[in-house]
Structure formats: C-alpha cells, structure tokens
Amino acid sequence: MHKHLKDILITHEQIVEESKLLGARISEDYKDQDQSLILVALLKGSVPFLAELMKHISIDIEIDFMDVSSYGMGTESTRDIRILKDLERSVQGRSIIIVEDIVDTGRTLEAVLKILKNKGASTIDVVSLLDKPSRREVTVDVKYVGFEIPNEFVVGFGLDFAEKYRNLPYIGVMHEDYY
C-alpha cells in the first residue's frame, strides 16, 4: 500500500471482477443495436476504468473522449462547466455510454448529459466505477455502478489528489496527514 494511504477500500481484483460483470451487462443490454455503441470517457480519471471495462464488452464499440473543466466561474446555482476537449466524431442518432470514475455531486454528469443530448445522441446511459451518493447535489441516473462508497477521500485507479496517485492499481483512502 502507498505510504500516503490509511486503507485500501477496493482491491485491483475486485475492480477487475466488477468490470467483468458491468461489461457483461452492457454487452447484453446493447446487443441488438444496429450501430456500434460509443463509450464516451471523461478525462482524465476514467482512463484506467475505461481500459479495464472495454476488455469485457463483447459487442462492437467505439471510444471517444471529452475533457471538461470543474465548474469554472459562477456561484453554486449558476456554475457550469467548460469543454476543454470535445468529441472527435458526431454522436447524432447514436447510443452512448458515458464512462466515469466517480459520481460525487453529480454536477459534471448533469452538464455532460445536457451537452450530449444537444449533440443529438439517441440514448445516453452512464457507467461509473464509484458512486458517492451521500455527496449528491443534483439528481442523475447512473445505470451501471461498480461500487457505492462512503464519503471518504479516495484516490487510485484514475482518481487523483493534486494529479498524483492515478497510477495506483486499487482504490485507497488518503491518510489525513497528506492532504
């Protein structure tokens, strides 16, 4: 375990097993689509989860990426997100699954859902490795959840603190001395 952590919350083995289950569910749910499913991963935290999950999806998929800023200017009620990197290809009339590492307040997802609807996607679902429902500020429907977690400061498997710890192969809880 990394010395800045106090605990391992979810092991690498658990992440792989859960990704297999999620991949199988998604493959079954989308098996009758005419066009391939598009996985839209939100940079950067979702990268390790996307890489694991896609190995376990057996239907044809495409992948694309978006990067959005955290809220930017504005008060709580008016804040919005800025697109730092947009999709490369059209999603008009296509089925999309947004791939997230964690859903916290839900505000990122709420904004991205709005953007993708405006781009004309026909269906949009969400898969997230982690869900912290106790922190939710807006209602968002996360169809595929890997692990529901308590309100702990977690890092690893894509999740960072000041851009560090994304490379850890597990999800750990930060030790108070280091943040």
Ligand code: PRP
């Ligand atoms: C994190 C995470 C989600 C978002 C969740 O991204 O990857 O996108 O925050 O928080 P919310 O539900 O409160 O909106 P972050 O902006 O830290 O970027 P990163 O993925 O590059 O770390």
